[in-house]
Amino acid sequence: MxxxxxxxxxxxxxxxxxxxxGDIVLSSRIRLARNMESTPxxxxxxxxxxxxxxxxxxxxxxxxxxxxNHKYLxxxxxxxxxxxxxxxxxxxxxxxxxxxxxxxxxxIARDDxxxxxxxxxxxxxxxxxxxxGLNLLAAAELASQIDDILEERCTLAFTExxxxxxxxxxxxxxxxRASVMVHLPALVLTRQISRIVGAATQxxxxxxxxxxxxxxxxxxxxxxxxQLTLGYSEQEIIANLSSVVKxxxxxxxxxxxxxxxxxxxxxxxxxxRAFGVLRYAxxxxxxxxxxxxxxxxxxxxxxxxxxxxxxxFNELLVITRPNYLQKxxxxxxxxxxxxxRLRAQIxxxxxxxxxxxx
Amino acid sequence: MxxxxxxxxxxxxxxxxxxxxGDIVLSSRIRLARNMESTPxxxxxxxxxxxxxxxxxxxxxxxxxxxxNHKYLxxxxxxxxxxxxxxxxxxxxxxxxxxxxxxxxxxIARDDxxxxxxxxxxxxxxxxxxxxGLNLLAAAELASQIDDILEERCTLAFTExxxxxxxxxxxxxxxxRASVMVHLPALVLTRQISRIVGAATQxxxxxxxxxxxxxxxxxxxxxxxxQLTLGYSEQEIIANLSSVVKxxxxxxxxxxxxxxxxxxxxxxxxxxRAFGVLRYAxxxxxxxxxxxxxxxxxxxxxxxxxxxxxxxFNELLVITRPNYLQKxxxxxxxxxxxxxRLRAQIxxxxxxxxxxxx
Numbered sequence: 132m133x134x135x136x137x138x139x140x141x142x143x144x145x146x147x148x149x150x151x152x153g154d155i156v157l158s159s160r161i162r163l164a165r166n167m168e169s170t171p172x173x174x175x176x177x178x179x180x181x182x183x184x185x186x187x188x189x190x191x192x193x194x195x196x197x198x199x200n201h202k203y204l205x206x207x208x209x210x211x212x213x214x215x216x217x218x219x220x221x222x223x224x225x226x227x228x229x230x231x232x233x234x235x236x237x238x239i240a241r242d243d244x245x246x247x248x249x250x251x252x253x254x255x256x257x258x259x260x261x262x263x264g265l266n267l268l269a270a271a272e273l274a275s276q277i278d279d280i281l282e283e284r285c286t287l288a289f290t291e292x293x294x295x296x297x298x299x300x301x302x303x304x305x306x307x308r309a310s311v312m313v314h315l316p317a318l319v320l321t322r323q324i325s326r327i328v329g330a331a332t333q334x335x336x337x338x339x340x341x342x343x344x345x346x347x348x349x350x351x352x353x354x355x356x357x358q359l360t361l362g363y364s365e366q367e368i369i370a371n372l373s374s375v376v377k378x379x380x381x382x383x384x385x386x387x388x389x390x391x392x393x394x395x396x397x398x399x400x401x402x403x404r405a406f407g408v409l410r411y412a413x414x415x416x417x418x419x420x421x422x423x424x425x426x427x428x429x430x431x432x433x434x435x436x437x438x439x440x441x442x443x444f445n446e447l448l449v450i451t452r453p454n455y456l457q458k459x460x461x462x463x464x465x466x467x468x469x470x471x472r473l474r475a476q477i478x479x480x481x482x483x484x485x486x487x488x489x
Numbered sequence: 490m491x492x493x494x495x496x497x498x499x500x501x502x503x504x505x506x507x508x509x510x511g512d513i514v515l516s517s518r519i520r521l522a523r524n525m526e527s528t529p530x531x532x533x534x535x536x537x538x539x540x541x542x543x544x545x546x547x548x549x550x551x552x553x554x555x556x557x558n559h560k561y562l563x564x565x566x567x568x569x570x571x572x573x574x575x576x577x578x579x580x581x582x583x584x585x586x587x588x589x590x591x592x593x594x595x596x597i598a599r600d601d602x603x604x605x606x607x608x609x610x611x612x613x614x615x616x617x618x619x620x621x622g623l624n625l626l627a628a629a630e631l632a633s634q635i636d637d638i639l640e641e642r643c644t645l646a647f648t649e650x651x652x653x654x655x656x657x658x659x660x661x662x663x664x665x666r667a668s669v670m671v672h673l674p675a676l677v678l679t680r681q682i683s684r685i686v687g688a689a690t691q692x693x694x695x696x697x698x699x700x701x702x703x704x705x706x707x708x709x710x711x712x713x714x715x716q717l718t719l720g721y722s723e724q725e726i727i728a729n730l731s732s733v734v735k736x737x738x739x740x741x742x743x744x745x746x747x748x749x750x751x752x753x754x755x756x757x758x759x760x761x762r763a764f765g766v767l768r769y770a771x772x773x774x775x776x777x778x779x780x781x782x783x784x785x786x787x788x789x790x791x792x793x794x795x796x797x798x799x800x801x802f803n804e805l806l807v808i809t810r811p812n813y814l815q816k817x818x819x820x821x822x823x824x825x826x827x828x829x830r831l832r833a834q835i836x837x838x839x840x841x842x843x844x845x846x847x
Contacts, residue, residue, distance in 0.1 A: 396830060400771035407765030413758035472754060 134206060136242075138218050138458060141449045143244035143261070146223075148442045150264015154432045155380045157312040157352065157445065158223075158261055161270040161369075163278055164297045164306035165256040166288040172298040173251045181235035181251050188237065188250045191284045195239070198280060202242045208233035217454035223261075225249055246277055253298045254306075256281060265376060267309050267369045275365075294361070303361045309372045310356030313379060316429040317386035319351045320398075327379060328353075334375055335359060350421030350448065355379065391433060402430030406438070410482050414471040420451045420478065443481055450477055492564060494600075496576050496816060499807040501602035501619070504581075506800045508622015512790045513738045515670040515710070515803065516581075516619055519628040519727075521636055522655045522664035523614040524646040530656040531609045539593035542613045546597065546606065549642045553597070556638060560600045566591035575812035581619075583607055604635055611656045612664075614639060623734060625667050625727045633723075652719070661719045667730045668714030671737060674787040675744035677709045678756075685737060689713060692733055708779030708806065713737065749791060760788030764796070768840050772829040778809045778836065801839055808835055 145158050166172060167187070170180050185207070195203040208216060208229070216230035224244055229236060229252040239248040249257040258281070260274040281287070288296040295306035302308070318324045328338045339354045355376055357368045390398050405426035408415070415423070428444040430436035449455055451474045457465045460473055503516050524530060525545070528538050543565070553561040566574060566587070574588035582602055587594060587610040597606040607615040616639070618632040639645070646654040653664035660666070676682045686696045697712045713734055715726045748756050763784035766773070773781070786802040788794035807813055809832045815823045818831055 396772060396826070400833070403769040403771050404766055407767075407769030408762055409765075410769070411761040411765030413761050414754060468754070475758070 134204060137204065137222075137224070137240055137244060138215055141222075141446045141455070142442075143222060143224070145243075145245055145261040145263045146445050146449070148263060148445055150262060150266050152377075152380050153264035154441070155314055155383050156265040156376065157314055158263055159265055159267045159270050160259060160261045160310045160312070161267060161274040162308045162310070163256075163258040163274050164254040164295065164302045164308075165258065165278065165281065166296055166298070167255050168286045168288045170255065173253065173255060174298060176251075178235060184255045185235055185237045185250055187285055188239065188248065188256065188281075191281055192239070194280050194283065195241075195277070198276065201246075203246075204240045204242065206238045206240065208236040208238065214454055214457055218452075218458050221452035221455050222449055226252060228252060246273065248277070248281075254302070256285075265311060265373065265380070267311070267373055271307075271309070271365060271369055300361075301359060305360045305363065305365050305368065307360050307365050307368055308356055309369050310354050311372070311376050313353050313355060313376065313383070314351060314425065314428060315353055315379070315383050316351040316425050317390055318379075318383050320390065321386045323382065323386060327382060331355060331375055331379070334371070336372065336375055349418055350425040352421075352425070352448075387429075387433060398433070399430075399435050402426045402433075402435050406430065406436055406482075409478050411479070412475045414468075415451075415475045415478065416467075416471055417451060417453055417474065420474055421448065424448060424451070439482055447478060447481060450481070492562060495562065495580075495582070495598060495602060496573055499580075499804045499813070500800075501580060501582070503601075503603055503619040503621045504803050504807070506621060506803055508620060508624050510735075510738050511622040512799070513672055513741050514623040514734065515672055516621055517623055517625045517628050518617060518619045518668045518670075519625060519632040520618075520666045520668070521614075521616040521632050522612040522653065522660045522666075523616065523636065523639065524654055524656070525613050526644040526646045528613065531611065531613060532656060534609075536593060539609050543593055543595045543608055545643055546595065546608045546614065546639075549639055550597065552638050552641065553599075553635070556634065559604075561604075562598045562600065564596045564598065566594040566596065572812055572815055576810075576816050579810035579813050580807055584610060586610060604631065606635070606639075612660070614643075623669060623731065623738070625669070625731055629665075629667070629723060629727055658719075659717060663718045663721065663723050663726065665718050665723050665726055666714055667727050668712050669730070669734050671711050671713060671734065671741070672709055672783065672786060673711055673737070673741050674709040674783050675748055676737075676741050678748065679744045681740065681744060685740060686711075689733055689737070692729070693717060694730065694733055707776055708783040710779075710783070710806075745787075745791060756791070757788075757793050760784045760791075760793055764788065764794055764840075767836050769837070770833045772826075773809075773833045773836065774825075774829055775809060775811055775832065778832055779806070782806060782809070797840055805836060805839060808839070 167184055170176055170184055173181060189205050192203055192205055211233070216233060219225045220227050220230045224240065224247055225238055226249065229249050235251055237250040245261055247259040258274050258277050260270040260277065262270045290296065294304040297303055297306050315324060318327055331338050335358050337356050337358045340349060355372065357372055360368065405423040409423050409427060424444055424447050427436060428441060431439065431441045431444065453470060456470055456473055525542055528534055528542060531539060547563050550561055550563055574591060577583045578585050578588045582598065582605055583596055584607065587607050593609055595608040603619055605617040616632050616635050618628040618635065620628045648654065652662035655661055655664050673682060676685055689696050693716050695714050695716050698707060713730065715730055718726065763781040767781050767785060782802055782805055785794060786799060789797065789799045789802065811828060814828055814831055
């Protein structure tokens with residue numbers, strides 16, 4: 132996979148669906164925060180020091196390329212246009228923060244985008260591994276392999292007492308953040324979501340929107356992740372999150388069953404109307420598209436809608452984001468009007484492929 | 490045409506579209522109010538007197554049947570179920586008032602429903618002739634022929650000074666009410682409709698909703714008719730109404746052109762979304778159906794939507810009315826829930842016939 136593929140293909144392999152509880156858990160992610168021992172944290176480092184981190188990271192490429200059958204790309208963010216960087220954010224490849232200030236920042240990406248290493252984001256190195264469905268263990272195992280390779284090359288900031296040292300104290304210790312992206316339309320529809328979010332928070336987890344901290348839960352998609360790392364082992368963090376996510380998944384399934392039992396007609400009307408809007412609208416905002424896509428996906432999961440495969444939903448989640456749309460249109464700037472019309476057009480074309488309906 | 494046809498076929502011939510200005514003027518109607526000379530008006534007459542009016546009217550059937558190539562049906566309203574009577578109202582064949590108290594009330598209907606004579610409604614005889622499009626003259630000519638036949642048989646209440654005597658003084662003189670049913674979505678959309686209604690009222694016309702006096706203008710359909718008959722000749726009434734309607738049609742066309750010039754994208758999105766709702770909803774109220782149908786019809790007229798012929802709109806206007814729906818379902822009583830689902834189902838089936846969309 133080239134950089135072009137990374138930017139142009141709507142789906143990373145971990146977004147293609149499938150995996151355990153794959154109808155509700157869209158993806159699992161493990162992130163490890165690591166820093167070079169002898170270099171100040173990125174927010175304290177000067178340009179030269181940051182440069183040395185970039186250069187040193189690049190030297191791990193050979194080793195990474197020989198690790199498995201995958202190719203690894205090294206991308207300096209300054210060499211991308213702002214639009215390209217924003218597309219990477221929309222594809223959940225890099226963080227919004229990483230995209231905003233590209234100087235001395237880089238990224239290592241495995242060809243299928245399953246492994247991403249952000250360089251000089253909040254920490255010198257942020258290793259991310261993503262898997263479809265609920266599969267934190269496999270993601271953690273892969274992250275650990277990558278971590279080992281980095282440690283072969285670099286001396287990382289680590290103390291026996293504190294564990295890995297990180298820019299923000301909440302990441303101290305394992306430097307691990309585990310998170311899953313879940314689609315919870317039935318819990319939202321039945322107004323149980325605030326209770327669930329409250330309970331998860333009390334269990335030391337954070338619940339956020341589609342694009343991380345400070346973003347809204349558009350399209351009924353939530354990120355659930357651990358808040359603290361200090362004092363817990365990797366295994367504990369992953370086991371705790373997995374267990375809570377499984378409970379949330381059970382609650383979502385129960386809410387779906389209740390909806391199908393108590394108000395199947397209303398639900399059916401609702402998801403088909405959402406399908407009708409997506410199928411025929413000539414202009415649609417990103418927000419509305421996500422919200423309609425979420426309802427259609429629920430309809431697909433509950434076998435109310437059989438016109439489109441579920442993966443179209445995952446694909447459209449990315450395709451209909453503003454920057455990806457502009458990239459597709461070959462434009463750096465697209466006014467909201469033309470953008471909303473282009474979005475509607477692309478959605479119509481994607482949904483047209485389906486079988487004819489009854 | 491049998492009674493069953495009259496009840497079951499969604500479209501009377503005058504509703505099948507076409508005619509002058511047929512995209513905006515759905516139909517033209519002439520109604521003549523007539524009363525027997527020696528019998529009290531219906532609200533003053535006893536059962537025996539009302540009976541004699543029914544019997545005497547029935548005697549005109551032979552003469553009517555020999556008038557042209559059409560057959561005339563004689564229907565005593567008491568012999569219909571309440572549901573059947575309500576279907577006739579929804580098809581604009583009889584008035585809501587006529588359907589409500591069926592005792593000693595009857596109706597003569599030409600097989601294509603172009604001619605209807607209501608017996609013992611507000612007046613002893615109410616002759617109605619309906620034509621597609623803007624065609625009040627042809628309707629008036631036909632009404633006048635029917636009137637002549639009735640006069641051959643019955644002595645009608647008439648004085649040189651007052652003209653035809655009628656139960657309500659507003660009908661005195663010619664006894665004529667001319668009305669047209671117009672579809673004015675662009676004037677509603679551009680918020681010019683109240684100005685138009687105000688102007689028409691000042692010119693001595695009445696503007697009402699789809700089902701006459703006291704009904705709302707659902708589906709952007711309005712009835713425009715003359716208010717007064719006393720002191721005006723038939724020709725004057727018809728010429729005045731025709732002239733105002735032509736102006737209203739011009740205004741509607743101007744509003745459509747303006748919409749297409751200034752906000753084609755928004756309009757296109759709007760009418761396609763309405764189509765999407767009708768095409769996929771699993772439950773839809775009568776009110777919403779009419780409103781969506783109106784927008785789709787506008788889209789068809791403006792060649793934005795090419796998936797369905799305009800006549801489907803006229804057909805669905807009738808099919809989706811509550812009583813007609815119940816008749817189709819073979820049920821006297823249908824709860825709103827099942828009714829809204831049946832309505833949505835029938836609309837989906839009708840619209841499925843169209844070409845596949847882009």
